[in-house]
Amino acid sequence: MNEFSDTTRPPSPAYLRLYRQLKTEILRGAFPYGSRFPSKRVTAAENGVSIITAEHAYALLCEEGYLEARQRSGYFVLFRSSDGFAASPPPPTAAAVSDPSVAENGTNADENGSETAFPFSVLAQTMRRVLTRYGKTILEKSPNAGLPPLRDALCRYLARNRGIFTDRRRLIIGSGAEYLYSLIALMLGERRLFAIESPSYEKIEKVYRNAGVRCDLLPLGHDGIDSRALAATAAEVLHLTPYRSFPSGVTASASKRYEYLNWVSRGNRLIIEDDFESEFALTPKREETLFALCPDARILYLNTFSKTVSPALRIGYMVLPEPLLPLFEQKAGFYSCTVPTFEQLVLAELLESGDFERHINRVRRAKRRENAGR
Numbered sequence: 281m282n283e284f285s286d287t288t289r290p291p292s293p294a295y296l297r298l299y300r301q302l303k304t305e306i307l308r309g310a311f312p313y314g315s316r317f318p319s320k321r322v323t324a325a326e327n328g329v330s331i332i333t334a335e336h337a338y339a340l341l342c343e344e345g346y347l348e349a350r351q352r353s354g355y356f357v358l359f360r361s362s363d364g365f366a367a368s369p370p371p372p373t374a375a376a377v378s379d380p381s382v383a384e385n386g387t388n389a390d391e392n393g394s395e396t397a398f399p400f401s402v403l404a405q406t407m408r409r410v411l412t413r414y415g416k417t418i419l420e421k422s423p424n425a426g427l428p429p430l431r432d433a434l435c436r437y438l439a440r441n442r443g444i445f446t447d448r449r450r451l452i453i454g455s456g457a458e459y460l461y462s463l464i465a466l467m468l469g470e471r472r473l474f475a476i477e478s479p480s481y482e483k484i485e486k487v488y489r490n491a492g493v494r495c496d497l498l499p500l501g502h503d504g505i506d507s508r509a510l511a512a513t514a515a516e517v518l519h520l521t522p523y524r525s526f527p528s529g530v531t532a533s534a535s536k537r538y539e540y541l542n543w544v545s546r547g548n549r550l551i552i553e554d555d556f557e558s559e560f561a562l563t564p565k566r567e568e569t570l571f572a573l574c575p576d577a578r579i580l581y582l583n584t585f586s587k588t589v590s591p592a593l594r595i596g597y598m599v600l601p602e603p604l605l606p607l608f609e610q611k612a613g614f615y616s617c618t619v620p621t622f623e624q625l626v627l628a629e630l631l632e633s634g635d636f637e638r639h640i641n642r643v644r645r646a647k648r649r650e651n652a653g654r
Contacts (some may be wrong), residue, residue: 294329295336301327302337306346307360312359317347320355337442344568345503346535359534380457380481380526380556380586396560396643402635403626410625418622426453426597426617430624433631441559441637444581446599448483452608453645455594455618457584458487458555464552464580465491467611468517469606475515477505481526484519484554500528504536510543517550518543522570523558541574550601555583559640560647571599578603585627588640595627597620 302323315500318326320334327334338355341347348358377484411418425431431448438444452461457636461484476484478497485495498509504522518542522532532540544551553570571581584596617624630636 293331295340298323298327298329298333298337299340301344302341303344306341306357307614311357313357316353317355317357333353345535346569359538380483398586398639402632402639403590406626406629406633406635407622410622410629418620418625420621422453422617422619422621422624424454424613424615424617426451426619427621427624427628430494430628430631431597433628436522437631437636438599439634441570442555444599446568448601450599450600450605452598453617453619453624454596454598456586456596457554457582458483459618460582460596460598461487462491463608463612463615464598465493467608468493468550469611470494473513473515474517474519475510475513476519477521477525477530479525479528480519480521481556488519500525500530502530503533504530504539507539516548517552519552519554520570521537521554521556522554523555526556536569537568537573542568544577544579550578550580550604552580552582555581558583560643579602580604589630589636591626593623593627595623 305311319339320331324331324334338347338349340347342355346357346359347354347355373492425448428448430453431451434451435446435448438446452460452463454463465488473494473496474488475496476488477497478499485497488495496513496515498505498513500506505520510518518540520532522537522540524531540551543549551570555569558569569581570577571579577599580601581599582596583598585593586596627636633644
Protein backbone atom coordinates (compact mmCIF):
# COMPACT_ATOMS: atom_id res chain seq x y z
CA MET A 281 0.00 0.00 0.00
CA ASN A 282 1.36 3.46 -0.86
CA GLU A 283 0.36 6.81 0.52
CA PHE A 284 -2.18 7.39 -2.22
CA SER A 285 -4.32 4.47 -1.06
CA ASP A 286 -4.20 5.45 2.61
CA THR A 287 -7.53 7.14 3.40
CA THR A 288 -6.62 7.72 7.06
CA ARG A 289 -4.28 10.60 6.29
CA PRO A 290 -5.56 14.19 6.18
CA PRO A 291 -5.92 15.54 2.63
CA SER A 292 -2.84 17.18 1.15
CA PRO A 293 -1.71 18.06 -2.39
CA ALA A 294 -0.95 15.00 -4.48
CA TYR A 295 2.54 16.19 -5.37
CA LEU A 296 3.46 16.52 -1.69
CA ARG A 297 2.18 13.03 -0.94
CA LEU A 298 4.16 11.65 -3.86
CA TYR A 299 7.23 13.62 -2.77
CA ARG A 300 7.05 12.19 0.75
CA GLN A 301 6.59 8.65 -0.57
CA LEU A 302 9.55 8.89 -2.96
CA LYS A 303 11.76 10.53 -0.35
CA THR A 304 10.99 7.71 2.09
CA GLU A 305 11.97 5.13 -0.53
CA ILE A 306 15.26 6.95 -1.16
CA LEU A 307 16.02 7.19 2.56
CA ARG A 308 15.36 3.48 2.99
CA GLY A 309 17.92 2.68 0.30
CA ALA A 310 15.52 1.45 -2.35
CA PHE A 311 17.43 3.61 -4.84
CA PRO A 312 21.18 3.65 -4.06
CA TYR A 313 23.36 6.69 -4.52
CA GLY A 314 24.18 7.31 -8.18
CA SER A 315 21.48 5.01 -9.54
CA ARG A 316 19.03 6.09 -12.21
CA PHE A 317 15.64 7.08 -10.79
CA PRO A 318 12.43 6.00 -12.56
CA SER A 319 11.16 8.48 -15.10
CA LYS A 320 8.34 10.85 -14.26
CA ARG A 321 6.07 9.01 -16.68
CA VAL A 322 6.73 5.65 -15.00
CA THR A 323 6.25 7.08 -11.50
CA ALA A 324 3.02 8.82 -12.53
CA ALA A 325 1.62 5.61 -14.01
CA GLU A 326 2.59 3.47 -11.00
CA ASN A 327 0.95 5.84 -8.54
CA GLY A 328 -2.08 6.83 -10.57
CA VAL A 329 -1.23 10.54 -10.76
CA SER A 330 -0.61 12.98 -13.59
CA ILE A 331 2.83 13.63 -15.07
CA ILE A 332 2.53 17.23 -13.86
CA THR A 333 2.10 15.95 -10.30
CA ALA A 334 5.21 13.81 -10.73
CA GLU A 335 7.11 16.82 -12.12
CA HIS A 336 6.30 18.88 -9.05
CA ALA A 337 7.39 16.06 -6.72
CA TYR A 338 10.63 15.54 -8.66
CA ALA A 339 11.34 19.28 -8.56
CA LEU A 340 11.13 19.23 -4.75
CA LEU A 341 13.43 16.21 -4.55
CA CYS A 342 15.95 17.99 -6.76
CA GLU A 343 15.73 21.24 -4.77
CA GLU A 344 16.46 19.40 -1.53
CA GLY A 345 19.35 17.38 -2.94
CA TYR A 346 17.77 13.92 -3.11
CA LEU A 347 17.81 13.78 -6.92
CA GLU A 348 19.78 15.37 -9.73
CA ALA A 349 18.35 16.03 -13.19
CA ARG A 350 20.85 15.38 -15.98
CA GLN A 351 20.09 16.71 -19.43
CA ARG A 352 18.91 13.96 -21.80
CA SER A 353 19.84 11.33 -19.23
CA GLY A 354 17.01 11.49 -16.70
CA TYR A 355 17.15 11.65 -12.92
CA PHE A 356 19.82 10.17 -10.65
CA VAL A 357 19.91 9.66 -6.89
CA LEU A 358 22.11 12.25 -5.23
CA PHE A 359 21.44 11.27 -1.62
CA ARG A 360 23.50 9.01 0.58
CA SER A 361 23.30 9.02 4.36
CA SER A 362 26.81 7.67 4.97
CA ASP A 363 28.63 10.86 4.00
CA GLY A 364 28.17 14.36 2.72
CA PHE A 365 29.86 14.34 -0.66
CA ALA A 366 26.73 14.71 -2.77
CA ALA A 367 26.85 17.58 -5.22
CA SER A 368 24.59 20.56 -4.94
CA PRO A 369 23.98 23.73 -6.94
CA PRO A 370 26.40 26.63 -6.46
CA PRO A 371 25.40 29.06 -3.70
CA PRO A 372 23.63 32.32 -4.54
CA THR A 373 25.70 35.47 -4.67
CA ALA A 374 26.26 37.30 -1.42
CA ALA A 375 23.91 40.06 -2.59
CA ALA A 376 21.03 37.59 -2.57
CA VAL A 377 21.61 36.54 1.02
CA SER A 378 20.09 38.50 3.88
CA ASP A 379 22.49 39.85 6.48
CA PRO A 380 21.25 38.93 9.97
CA SER A 381 22.70 42.18 11.29
CA VAL A 382 20.22 44.08 9.11
CA ALA A 383 17.36 42.28 10.79
CA GLU A 384 18.93 42.83 14.19
CA ASN A 385 19.77 46.51 13.79
CA GLY A 386 18.01 47.88 10.71
CA THR A 387 14.88 47.38 8.66
CA ASN A 388 13.27 44.21 7.39
CA ALA A 389 12.01 45.80 4.19
CA ASP A 390 13.66 45.81 0.79
CA GLU A 391 14.82 48.91 -1.10
CA ASN A 392 11.21 49.80 -1.87
CA GLY A 393 10.24 49.27 1.76
CA SER A 394 7.67 46.57 1.05
CA GLU A 395 9.06 43.11 0.27
CA THR A 396 9.28 41.55 3.72
CA ALA A 397 7.88 44.34 5.89
CA PHE A 398 5.12 43.18 8.20
CA PRO A 399 1.92 45.22 7.57
CA PHE A 400 1.95 48.07 10.07
CA SER A 401 -1.85 48.29 10.12
CA VAL A 402 -2.13 44.65 11.23
CA LEU A 403 0.52 45.16 13.90
CA ALA A 404 -1.19 48.32 15.18
CA GLN A 405 -4.60 46.62 15.33
CA THR A 406 -3.10 43.70 17.21
CA MET A 407 -1.45 45.99 19.73
CA ARG A 408 -4.73 47.80 20.38
CA ARG A 409 -6.53 44.48 20.76
CA VAL A 410 -3.95 43.26 23.29
CA LEU A 411 -4.21 46.51 25.27
CA THR A 412 -7.99 46.19 25.41
CA ARG A 413 -7.98 42.52 26.30
CA TYR A 414 -5.20 42.45 28.90
CA GLY A 415 -5.26 45.98 30.37
CA LYS A 416 -2.84 46.43 33.27
CA THR A 417 -1.70 42.82 32.90
CA ILE A 418 0.85 44.04 30.34
CA LEU A 419 2.73 45.68 33.23
CA GLU A 420 3.24 42.41 35.07
CA LYS A 421 6.61 40.65 35.07
CA SER A 422 7.03 37.72 32.72
CA PRO A 423 8.16 34.29 33.95
CA ASN A 424 11.86 33.76 33.30
CA ALA A 425 11.34 31.41 30.35
CA GLY A 426 8.63 33.62 28.80
CA LEU A 427 4.85 33.89 28.99
CA PRO A 428 2.92 30.60 28.75
CA PRO A 429 0.50 32.01 26.10
CA LEU A 430 3.40 32.84 23.77
CA ARG A 431 5.26 29.59 24.42
CA ASP A 432 2.07 27.58 23.78
CA ALA A 433 1.36 29.55 20.59
CA LEU A 434 4.92 28.92 19.41
CA CYS A 435 4.58 25.19 20.10
CA ARG A 436 1.48 25.07 17.89
CA TYR A 437 3.13 27.18 15.18
CA LEU A 438 6.25 24.99 15.10
CA ALA A 439 4.13 21.84 14.84
CA ARG A 440 2.11 23.30 11.95
CA ASN A 441 4.94 24.81 9.98
CA ARG A 442 8.29 23.34 10.94
CA GLY A 443 7.55 19.73 11.84
CA ILE A 444 8.81 20.42 15.37
CA PHE A 445 6.73 18.90 18.14
CA THR A 446 7.55 20.10 21.62
CA ASP A 447 5.97 21.51 24.76
CA ARG A 448 6.35 24.80 26.55
CA ARG A 449 8.82 23.43 29.13
CA ARG A 450 11.50 23.18 26.47
CA LEU A 451 10.86 26.59 24.91
CA ILE A 452 12.80 29.66 26.11
CA ILE A 453 12.01 33.24 25.03
CA GLY A 454 14.77 35.86 24.78
CA SER A 455 15.53 39.21 23.17
CA GLY A 456 17.07 38.12 19.90
CA ALA A 457 19.63 35.61 18.67
CA GLU A 458 22.68 37.20 20.26
CA TYR A 459 21.14 37.06 23.74
CA LEU A 460 20.22 33.41 23.20
CA TYR A 461 23.78 32.64 22.03
CA SER A 462 25.05 34.03 25.32
CA LEU A 463 22.61 31.89 27.33
CA ILE A 464 23.79 28.81 25.42
CA ALA A 465 27.42 29.62 26.18
CA LEU A 466 26.56 30.17 29.85
CA MET A 467 24.63 26.90 30.00
CA LEU A 468 27.29 24.73 28.34
CA GLY A 469 30.27 26.36 30.02
CA GLU A 470 33.71 27.51 28.90
CA ARG A 471 35.30 24.08 28.80
CA ARG A 472 33.52 22.92 25.66
CA LEU A 473 34.90 23.53 22.20
CA PHE A 474 32.33 24.97 19.76
CA ALA A 475 32.62 24.43 15.99
CA ILE A 476 31.12 27.06 13.71
CA GLU A 477 30.88 27.54 9.96
CA SER A 478 33.58 29.56 8.25
CA PRO A 479 32.59 32.05 7.01
CA SER A 480 29.54 32.69 9.18
CA TYR A 481 27.57 35.55 10.67
CA GLU A 482 30.34 37.35 12.54
CA LYS A 483 28.40 37.91 15.76
CA ILE A 484 28.11 34.18 16.39
CA GLU A 485 31.87 33.89 16.92
CA LYS A 486 32.08 37.24 18.74
CA VAL A 487 29.40 36.32 21.30
CA TYR A 488 30.91 32.90 21.96
CA ARG A 489 34.48 34.17 22.30
CA ASN A 490 33.34 37.03 24.51
CA ALA A 491 31.77 34.41 26.79
CA GLY A 492 35.11 32.59 26.99
CA VAL A 493 34.15 29.77 24.61
CA ARG A 494 36.82 28.37 22.29
CA CYS A 495 35.77 28.18 18.63
CA ASP A 496 36.93 25.85 15.88
CA LEU A 497 36.26 27.38 12.45
CA LEU A 498 35.16 24.72 9.92
CA PRO A 499 35.37 25.71 6.23
CA LEU A 500 32.20 25.60 4.16
CA GLY A 501 32.02 23.72 0.89
CA HIS A 502 29.33 24.10 -1.74
CA ASP A 503 26.78 22.04 0.22
CA GLY A 504 27.75 22.60 3.86
CA ILE A 505 30.71 22.13 6.17
CA ASP A 506 33.64 20.31 4.57
CA SER A 507 33.33 16.63 5.53
CA ARG A 508 37.00 16.19 6.37
CA ALA A 509 36.98 19.22 8.66
CA LEU A 510 33.82 17.98 10.38
CA ALA A 511 35.33 14.54 10.94
CA ALA A 512 38.56 16.01 12.29
CA THR A 513 37.15 18.55 14.76
CA ALA A 514 37.37 17.82 18.48
CA ALA A 515 34.34 20.04 19.13
CA GLU A 516 31.37 18.72 21.09
CA VAL A 517 29.03 21.55 20.00
CA LEU A 518 28.32 22.40 16.36
CA HIS A 519 26.57 25.69 15.51
CA LEU A 520 24.89 25.45 12.10
CA THR A 521 22.78 27.61 9.79
CA PRO A 522 21.69 24.79 7.45
CA TYR A 523 18.95 26.71 5.63
CA ARG A 524 21.22 29.41 4.25
CA SER A 525 24.49 30.51 5.76
CA PHE A 526 25.51 34.16 5.73
CA PRO A 527 27.46 35.56 3.91
CA SER A 528 28.17 32.56 1.64
CA GLY A 529 24.56 31.66 0.86
CA VAL A 530 25.40 27.95 1.25
CA THR A 531 22.44 25.67 1.92
CA ALA A 532 23.08 22.23 3.37
CA SER A 533 22.14 19.45 0.95
CA ALA A 534 20.04 16.48 2.02
CA SER A 535 23.14 14.30 2.34
CA LYS A 536 24.93 16.95 4.37
CA ARG A 537 22.01 17.25 6.76
CA TYR A 538 22.18 13.51 7.44
CA GLU A 539 25.93 13.78 7.84
CA TYR A 540 25.32 16.35 10.57
CA LEU A 541 22.85 13.97 12.22
CA ASN A 542 25.40 11.16 12.06
CA TRP A 543 27.97 13.47 13.66
CA VAL A 544 25.74 14.43 16.59
CA SER A 545 24.78 10.80 17.25
CA ARG A 546 28.32 9.97 18.40
CA GLY A 547 29.52 10.77 21.89
CA ASN A 548 28.29 13.63 24.03
CA ARG A 549 27.64 16.03 21.18
CA LEU A 550 25.12 18.80 20.52
CA ILE A 551 23.96 20.71 17.45
CA ILE A 552 22.68 24.28 17.62
CA GLU A 553 20.37 24.70 14.62
CA ASP A 554 20.12 28.41 13.81
CA ASP A 555 17.13 28.62 11.46
CA PHE A 556 17.22 32.34 10.63
CA GLU A 557 15.00 33.44 7.69
CA SER A 558 13.95 29.93 6.66
CA GLU A 559 10.29 31.00 6.72
CA PHE A 560 10.91 32.82 3.44
CA ALA A 561 12.07 29.73 1.54
CA LEU A 562 10.61 29.66 -1.97
CA THR A 563 9.89 25.93 -2.22
CA PRO A 564 6.19 24.96 -2.09
CA LYS A 565 6.81 23.00 1.11
CA ARG A 566 8.54 24.13 4.29
CA GLU A 567 12.27 23.49 4.58
CA GLU A 568 13.20 20.45 6.63
CA THR A 569 14.81 21.23 9.98
CA LEU A 570 17.42 18.97 11.52
CA PHE A 571 15.24 18.93 14.64
CA ALA A 572 12.29 17.56 12.64
CA LEU A 573 14.44 15.00 10.82
CA CYS A 574 15.67 13.54 14.10
CA PRO A 575 13.64 14.88 17.05
CA ASP A 576 15.25 12.52 19.55
CA ALA A 577 18.78 13.69 18.76
CA ARG A 578 20.69 16.28 20.79
CA ILE A 579 19.61 19.29 18.73
CA LEU A 580 18.88 22.77 20.06
CA TYR A 581 16.64 24.75 17.68
CA LEU A 582 16.87 28.54 17.55
CA ASN A 583 15.04 31.24 15.58
CA THR A 584 13.92 34.88 15.86
CA PHE A 585 11.21 37.22 14.56
CA SER A 586 13.67 40.00 13.67
CA LYS A 587 13.34 39.32 9.94
CA THR A 588 9.75 38.10 9.78
CA VAL A 589 8.04 40.77 11.91
CA SER A 590 10.39 43.59 12.92
CA PRO A 591 13.95 44.06 14.25
CA ALA A 592 12.42 46.36 16.87
CA LEU A 593 10.34 43.52 18.32
CA ARG A 594 13.52 41.81 19.62
CA ILE A 595 12.00 38.39 20.21
CA GLY A 596 13.83 35.12 19.70
CA TYR A 597 13.29 31.63 21.04
CA MET A 598 15.05 28.32 21.41
CA VAL A 599 13.80 24.76 21.85
CA LEU A 600 16.03 22.81 24.23
CA PRO A 601 16.64 19.06 24.01
CA GLU A 602 14.96 17.31 26.93
CA PRO A 603 18.28 16.20 28.54
CA LEU A 604 19.46 19.82 28.73
CA LEU A 605 16.51 21.14 30.75
CA PRO A 606 18.06 20.49 34.21
CA LEU A 607 21.38 22.02 33.11
CA PHE A 608 19.66 25.11 31.73
CA GLU A 609 17.67 25.57 34.94
CA GLN A 610 20.84 25.27 36.99
CA LYS A 611 23.08 27.51 34.87
CA ALA A 612 20.74 30.07 33.28
CA GLY A 613 17.17 29.49 34.42
CA PHE A 614 17.40 32.23 37.04
CA TYR A 615 17.84 34.95 34.37
CA SER A 616 14.75 37.11 33.96
CA CYS A 617 13.05 37.14 30.57
CA THR A 618 14.37 40.09 28.57
CA VAL A 619 11.25 40.54 26.40
CA PRO A 620 8.49 42.84 27.74
CA THR A 621 5.16 41.22 28.59
CA PHE A 622 3.27 43.45 26.14
CA GLU A 623 5.45 42.42 23.17
CA GLN A 624 5.13 38.75 24.06
CA LEU A 625 1.33 39.04 24.15
CA VAL A 626 1.31 40.86 20.80
CA LEU A 627 3.37 38.11 19.16
CA ALA A 628 1.18 35.41 20.71
CA GLU A 629 -1.87 37.14 19.21
CA LEU A 630 -0.22 37.37 15.77
CA LEU A 631 0.51 33.63 15.85
CA GLU A 632 -2.89 32.56 17.13
CA SER A 633 -4.90 34.81 14.79
CA GLY A 634 -3.10 33.55 11.70
CA ASP A 635 -1.86 37.05 10.78
CA PHE A 636 1.78 35.99 11.05
CA GLU A 637 1.39 33.02 8.71
CA ARG A 638 -0.67 35.06 6.24
CA HIS A 639 2.18 37.56 6.08
CA ILE A 640 4.75 34.81 5.52
CA ASN A 641 2.67 33.32 2.72
CA ARG A 642 2.26 36.74 1.05
CA VAL A 643 6.01 37.31 1.08
CA ARG A 644 6.75 33.85 -0.29
CA ARG A 645 4.24 34.28 -3.13
CA ALA A 646 5.74 37.68 -4.00
CA LYS A 647 9.27 36.26 -4.01
CA ARG A 648 8.21 33.36 -6.24
CA ARG A 649 6.60 35.77 -8.71
CA GLU A 650 9.73 37.92 -8.69
CA ASN A 651 11.96 34.90 -9.38
CA ALA A 652 9.66 33.66 -12.14
CA GLY A 653 9.90 37.04 -13.86
CA ARG A 654 13.67 37.07 -14.02
